[in-house]
Amino acid sequence: MAEQDTLRTATFPSGIASAGLGTVERKISADEPPPLPPNAELAVIGKSFPRPNGRAKVTGTDRFTVDMSLPGMLHGRILRSPMPHALVRAIDVAAAARLPGVRAIVTSASPDDPAAATLRYIGAPVAAIAAVSIAAAEEALHLIRVDYQGLPFVAGMQQAREADAPAVHDSATAPAGHPSGFPAAADLPLHGNVRGPSIVRRGDVAQGFAQADVVVEGEYGTQVQTHCCMEPHAILADWRADGLTVYMSTQFTAGVRQELAETFGLPLTRVRVVVDAMGGGFGSKSSLGIYGRIAVELSRRAQAPVRLFLDREEEQMDAGNRPGTWQRLRVGAKRDGALTAISLVSYGTAGIGLGAGVGNNAETLYSCPNFEGAQHDVFINAGPGCAMRAPGNTPGGFGIEQAIDELAVKLSIDPLALRDRIDPSPVRREERRLGAERIGWQRRHAPGADPGAVKRGLGVAQSLWGANVQTNAACEVRILRDGSVEVLSSVQDIGTGIGTVLAQTVAEVLGLRPDEITVRIGDTEFPAGGPSYGSRTTASVTPPARTAAWRVQQQLFHEAALALNAAAEDLVARDGKILVRNDATRSMSFREAAAKLRTDRISAVVSRSDDYAGFRRRMGDAAMAQQDLGGVQFAEVTVDTETGIVRVQRVVAVQDCGRPMNPRQIESQVHGGVLMGLSYALFEERILDAHTGRMVNPNLEQYKLAGPRETPAIDVVILENYQGQSATDAYGIAEPANIATAPAIANAVYNAIGVRMRSLPMTPAAVLDALGKIPARS
Amino acid sequence: MLNTPEFIAKAEPDGANSPTVGPDAAPIAMQVNGVTRTLRAEPPMTLAEALRGPLGLTGTKIACNRGACSACTVWLDGDPVCACMILAIDVGGRRVTTIEGLADGDTLHPVQQAFIDHDALQCGFCTPGMIMSCAALLERTADPSVNEIRAAISGHICRCGTYPHVIAATLDVAKARKG
Numbered sequence: 001m002a003e004q005d006t007l008r009t010a011t012f013p014s015g016i017a018s019a020g021l022g023t024v025e026r027k028i029s030a031d032e033p034p035p036l037p038p039n040a041e042l043a044v045i046g047k048s049f050p051r052p053n054g055r056a057k058v059t060g061t062d063r064f065t066v067d068m069s070l071p072g073m074l075h076g077r078i079l080r081s082p083m084p085h086a087l088v089r090a091i092d093v094a095a096a097a098r099l100p101g102v103r104a105i106v107t108s109a110s111p112d113d114p115a116a117a118t119l120r121y122i123g124a125p126v127a128a129i130a131a132v133s134i135a136a137a138e139e140a141l142h143l144i145r146v147d148y149q150g151l152p153f154v155a156g157m158q159q160a161r162e163a164d165a166p167a168v169h170d171s172a173t174a175p176a177g178h179p180s181g182f183p184a185a186a187d188l189p190l191h192g193n194v195r196g197p198s199i200v201r202r203g204d205v206a207q208g209f210a211q212a213d214v215v216v217e218g219e220y221g222t223q224v225q226t227h228c229c230m231e232p233h234a235i236l237a238d239w240r241a242d243g244l245t246v247y248m249s250t251q252f253t254a255g256v257r258q259e260l261a262e263t264f265g266l267p268l269t270r271v272r273v274v275v276d277a278m279g280g281g282f283g284s285k286s287s288l289g290i291y292g293r294i295a296v297e298l299s300r301r302a303q304a305p306v307r308l309f310l311d312r313e314e315e316q317m318d319a320g321n322r323p324g325t326w327q328r329l330r331v332g333a334k335r336d337g338a339l340t341a342i343s344l345v346s347y348g349t350a351g352i353g354l355g356a357g358v359g360n361n362a363e364t365l366y367s368c369p370n371f372e373g374a375q376h377d378v379f380i381n382a383g384p385g386c387a388m389r390a391p392g393n394t395p396g397g398f399g400i401e402q403a404i405d406e407l408a409v410k411l412s413i414d415p416l417a418l419r420d421r422i423d424p425s426p427v428r429r430e431e432r433r434l435g436a437e438r439i440g441w442q443r444r445h446a447p448g449a450d451p452g453a454v455k456r457g458l459g460v461a462q463s464l465w466g467a468n469v470q471t472n473a474a475c476e477v478r479i480l481r482d483g484s485v486e487v488l489s490s491v492q493d494i495g496t497g498i499g500t501v502l503a504q505t506v507a508e509v510l511g512l513r514p515d516e517i518t519v520r521i522g523d524t525e526f527p528a529g530g531p532s533y534g535s536r537t538t539a540s541v542t543p544p545a546r547t548a549a550w551r552v553q554q555q556l557f558h559e560a561a562l563a564l565n566a567a568a569e570d571l572v573a574r575d576g577k578i579l580v581r582n583d584a585t586r587s588m589s590f591r592e593a594a595a596k597l598r599t600d601r602i603s604a605v606v607s608r609s610d611d612y613a614g615f616r617r618r619m620g621d622a623a624m625a626q627q628d629l630g631g632v633q634f635a636e637v638t639v640d641t642e643t644g645i646v647r648v649q650r651v652v653a654v655q656d657c658g659r660p661m662n663p664r665q666i667e668s669q670v671h672g673g674v675l676m677g678l679s680y681a682l683f684e685e686r687i688l689d690a691h692t693g694r695m696v697n698p699n700l701e702q703y704k705l706a707g708p709r710e711t712p713a714i715d716v717v718i719l720e721n722y723q724g725q726s727a728t729d730a731y732g733i734a735e736p737a738n739i740a741t742a743p744a745i746a747n748a749v750y751n752a753i754g755v756r757m758r759s760l761p762m763t764p765a766a767v768l769d770a771l772g773k774i775p776a777r778s
Numbered sequence: 779m780l781n782t783p784e785f786i787a788k789a790e791p792d793g794a795n796s797p798t799v800g801p802d803a804a805p806i807a808m809q810v811n812g813v814t815r816t817l818r819a820e821p822p823m824t825l826a827e828a829l830r831g832p833l834g835l836t837g838t839k840i841a842c843n844r845g846a847c848s849a850c851t852v853w854l855d856g857d858p859v860c861a862c863m864i865l866a867i868d869v870g871g872r873r874v875t876t877i878e879g880l881a882d883g884d885t886l887h888p889v890q891q892a893f894i895d896h897d898a899l900q901c902g903f904c905t906p907g908m909i910m911s912c913a914a915l916l917e918r919t920a921d922p923s924v925n926e927i928r929a930a931i932s933g934h935i936c937r938c939g940t941y942p943h944v945i946a947a948t949l950d951v952a953k954a955r956k957g
Contacts, residue, residue: 054894057902058886058909060837060877067836135820228937230841230849230903279839279903280937312842495901495938664897672900672939700935701846708928711941 006030012612012724013038019430024724026612033509033550033727039659039720043574044508045728046720048664051500052519053277053493062277065234065249066309073236074103074130076298076308077137078291079144080318081109081119081126084381084693085153085166088117088126088146096129096143101136104302105129106294109146119148120168120352121383122694123317125290130298130306153381155693157324157349160193160380168193168352168379175354180619183355183387184377194347195354197374200363208341208370212332216406220329220399221759224349224686225322226315227388228705231279233319234309235292237299243270244299248292251281252531253490257524259288264296275522278494282676283387284320285494286533316698320386321686323348323356327399331407337421339368348395349378350385359392361739362400364628365464366422381693387533389676390465390735394742398760401461401743405750409447415460415747416441427721428462431632431654434717435460439634439652448754453642456649457752460634463739465535467625467658467731469615473530473540474607477506477548479556481600483591485510486518487549491529491541493521496734497665498537504661505542505728509549511573512590527605534622535629535732538661540608543727548606550727555602560593611725627723629731631655633674633740636712637748641771644764648678648710648745654717658731667716670737674714677741679706682761808869810835811879819866826850826861829876837877837906847935851907852876858914860933877906880913888954889913892947900938908934912948921952 007027012035014024021038039046056062088109097105107127110116119126127144131137152166159165169175174195177186185198209215229249236247244266250256253273260271278285295308310319325348332341344363348356357375388394404422408415416432423429435441444458476488487506493499499521503514510517520526530540553573561568564587566580573579579587615623636650653670660666683704687696697703722729742760750756755770768774800821807816810833817832826843829835829852841849843862850861853875880887889912892898899905908931915922915930922930927948931941 048897050894050897051899053902054897054899055886057899057905058877058890058893059881060835060906062902063836064839064903066840067830135822228935230839230847230901230935230937232841277902280901282937312844497897497900668897668900668938668940668943671942672937675939675941676937699844699846700842701844705935705937707933707935708931708941708945711928711939711945714942 010035013722014724015722016427016430017720018434021722026724028612029609031551032609033547035724036546036728038722042508044504044514045661046659046663048662049500049504049514051497052503052515053499057277064231064277064279065236065247065275066231068236068247069307070236070238070305073305073307074132074302075134075137076128076130076295076306077134077141078125078294078314079127079141080314081122081124083119083148083150084122084155085151086119086148087151088119089149090147091127092145093127095145096140099136099140099143101132102140103130103132103304104298106297106301108290108294115173121381123314123383125294128294128298130302153693154193155381155688156690157326157347157378157380160349160378161347163192165193168381174379177354184357193379194376195379196376198357200371200373203370205341205343205370205372209330209332212340213335214407214410215330215332216403216410217330218403218406218758220327220402222325222395222398223684223760224324225388225680225684226686226703227282227284227320228700229280229282229284229315232310232312232315233285233289233291235295236305236307237296238305239296239299243272244296245272245274246296247274249278249285250275251285251492251494251533252287253492253522253524254528255286255531256288256292260296263288263293273524275492278492281494281532282389283391283533286387286531312700313698316703317695318383320388321383322388322391322394323350323385325356325358325395327358327396329362329399329403331403333407333411335411337411337413337418339366339422341370342368344373346375347378349380351380351382353384353386355385355387355391357392358396358399361393361396361464365400365462367424382688389673389738393463393465393739394677394680397461397463397739398742398746401740402746402756402758405459405747406756419462423462425630427630427656427719428632431630431656431719435632435634435652435654438715438717439636439650441634444751447751450752454638454640455752457637457639457748457750458634459744459747459749459751460632461740461743461747463631463736465629465736465739467539467627467629468534468536469608469611469623469625470530470536470540470621471608471610471623472528472621473544474527474605475529475541475544475548476527476603476605477545477552478601478603479552479594481594481597483594484518485512485516486520487545488520488526489529489541490524490526491521491537492532494532496532496537496669497662498532498541500665501538501542501661502545505545506549509546509553510590512576535735537732539731542661542730544606544608546727547609548604551604551606552602556593559596560588563588563596609726613725625725625731629656629736631736631740633744635741635744635748637745637752639749639752639767641753644767646682646749646762646767648712650713650715651678651741651744652715652717653737654719655733655737656719656721657733657736658721658723659729660718660720661728661730663718666718666733669733670716671714673734673737674741675706675711677738678710678712678745680760681742681745682706682763685761804867806867808874809871810874811876821865821867823866824862825852825864825866825869825874828866829861835876835878839903839906841903848911848933849904849907851910853910853914856914856917858911877910880909887913888951889916889948892951896943896947896950898940898943898947900940904934904936908936908944912944916948916951921956922948924949
């Protein structure tokens with residue numbers, strides 16, 4: 001690629017299709033493919049092709065990690081702390097080791113190592129056993145004798161903030177945060193159990209509030225939500241003398257490989273991570289995890305493959321969660337709605353972990369010259385939180401979007417009109433227009449105006465999520481001499497259908513059908529494809545896929561040009577053929593062209609290029625695009641004021657993901673985001689008993705989830721938003737679709753009953769309480 | 779930890795197997811997808827474990843292992859049941875149909891095809907059980923309403939949120955059958 005550094009100017013489609021497209025010029029590298037036209041002009045991209053692995057999924061033949069087995073495989077189980085805070089004074093595994101069928105034991109809580117002797121939550125791993133059956137492993141767990149010294153503990157965030165609360169961590173054991181700010185900023189002070197604040201300041205809020213004609217102030221609370229992946233966290237570790245192979249239900253094969261290499265002192269060449277079917281992660285399967293390290297160590301010691309998966313109780317207690325938060329918001333505005341100041345103070349708890357911030361929506365959604373945010377993490381003796389679908393912004397959006405709704409009421413301005421005044425985003429402006437039309441916003445009545453016990457309400461909320469990119473994501477495209485094509489990457493399909501989108505991307509370039517492309521993913525033997533978190537998969541791996549397909553096509557065109565007696569640059573690929581542009585008489589099939597290759601295959605491996613206009617921010621191998629992903633959701637509810645039951649009748653979700661690659665798959669993901677948000681709004685809550693530190697609903701029936709009966713009509717409207725930023729101009733959807741749902745429902749509930757619900761979940765009891773219908777207890 | 783006998787609801791005793799089996803594994807025979815399969819089952823082994831383990835039919839998934847999520851749904855004599863709530867030794871002579879036995883050779887069951895066409899699946903872990911319930915509904919009710927479909931899958935938990943497409947897929951099959 002001698003021309004690699006030569007730039008050329010190219011003209012890209014630009015703007016939102018429903019509002020009229022324009023063009024934008026970008027300088028791009030000569031080895032980037034030509035601009036991709038809008039979806040309306042494409043054969044394959046932008047159409048709802050079915051998943052290549054659909055047949056395997058509906059016939060039960062695809063293989064999840066829990067379905068995998070290897071000859072001689074052992075089964076791992078973990079002994080977990082029964083106490084919320086304890087020092088392990090002694091641990092005796094002798095009796096367990098003597099039990100027939102036990103092949104390996106590891107202890108993770110060790111009295112000899114002060115750092116590892118303290119257990120800080122119920123469910124914390126203490127030891128683990130690999131045995132010939134799950135039953136034998138569990139029997140052996142009961143034979144491990146542990147001498148626990150109970151320590152004072154705290155299981156509630158408010159109690160943990162008090163000066164005399166038992167300390168969960170000290171400065172040596174408290175997690176350190178990260179320079180990227182995720183899951184929390186580094187180098188923040190720790191006072192007792194309170195870490196922070198992490199402060200963001202712009203302008204002068206005191207001055208801003210002094211200038212305000214109206215101020216709204218409110219406190220908002222959000223509960224702990226658990227991920228509830230249907231496939232539990234699972235790993236099958238196979239440690240052999242010549243290397244380690246790990247099959248894992250993971251969102252990031254390449255990242256787990258890196259962690260394994262570092263943890264076990266192996267070169268990357270000796271570590272392979274594989275995932276075929278993957279049963280949901282939602283943020284909780286992003287890394288190796290303690291259970292993963294345990295399984296590999298068991299395999300190493302037993303010299304046999306070890307499969308370990310969590311049961312549902314372990315899933316609920318020790319597989320991550322969305323932290324609970326408390327937020328106080330003040331918003332000041334002029335009479336015409338112009339914002340003068342926003343202040344945010346938050347405390348949240350991710351148990352013994354970090355990451356309970358409430359994101360950046362209060363800071364960045366609206367034009368406001370003066371902002372101050374102070375966010376704190378509070379440690380309690382509970383299982384560590386982790387990223388969960390739009391971490392931070394989902395609880396944060398619940399606060400700020402109700403505050404803006406409240407401001408609209410106070411100003412007597414329609415909530416959409418207020419946002420037209422204060423929201424600078426052209427994307428959300430168009431989304432509001434489309435969504436208002438779809439939901440019938442003009443039907444909205446004054447708060448509580450419905451007569452009768454069952455009251456209807458309409459509400460709206462907005463969101464913002466960064467357009468994330470993994471800059472080292474890579475992809476290989478191969479054309480074999482028989483004309484077959486494969487696309488290879490370690491990227492994993494966690495249910496979002498990236499395989500479909502990769503096949504479409506490659507097929508579009510080569511003039512083939514998506515089902516003619518073999519998709520080989522989820523294996524670190526292939527080029528590293530980046531993680532499936534942060535809604536970055538499509539944005540990261542489709543541009544290199546298209547570029548790789550284009551480069552390999554250039555090689556194929558070189559062969560075809562000789563046969564067709566034409567110049568390679570005059571060739572085009574379409575409908576399985578290679579044709580000479582402007583001369584339909586000269587063509588050959590794709591297969592005939594491939595047969596002319598000198599070698600058995602041609603291949604191109606390509607990494608993600610930078611966005612053409614550059615990134616806004618970089619953090620290691622991750623980056624944020626210039627634009628944000630905006631969303632606007634509308635909810636229609638009924639509230640029974642006698643029972644307190646909220647029913648969501650309809651949601652209209654208007655979302656932006658750049659170029660939509662596969663509309664039906666996007667619709668599926670938006671359904672998931674909306675339903676997870678609805679479930680968060682009305683049902684889900686990890687209930688931790690303050691007296692014991694134990695989760696009292698660690699299952700799937702007392703931990704309540706929205707099901708088919710609670711599923712409303714969901715209208716999904718996807719923008720087609722072109723920015724001319726990459727070879728595909730596609731970005732993510734999964735997290736953006738989750739943020740606005742709960743505040744849209746809460747605002748609709750307010751519109752129905754005229755009372756604001758400031759805490760989640762909005763259970764019947766909470767609604768009746770808000771309506772003053774629960775008598776005070778004496 | 780929960781797969782101890784006292785936690786597992788008892789299926790109707792059938793009498794085809796000895797009521798005094800155990801504590802060691804006992805040989806049993808089962809009609810699975812039209813074939814007689816034999817295995818050795820310890821008394822606490824559930825039907826879900828028998829299918830996934832000795833019988834190698836991993837299409838039946840276990841997600842909660844206590845009858846709360848329906849991921850393990852199979853048919854017993856044509857009725858959808860949670861396979862995690864039935865002991866293998868209690869299955870007796872009843873016919874077991876799993877997701878692997880739903881298609882007619884290479885021809886997918888119409889519900890399976892509709893799930894693909896409507897993208898009524900995402901991660902796919904709840905999908906086999908969901909399909910078994912939707913297919914069972916269509917066996918009993920030729921022309922189900924949306925509410926009947928909701929009722930038929932009301933025990934299923936899908937964290938990916940496939941319910942709208944599952945309902946659309948099932949309605950579509952019913953419509954096609956009406957002609």
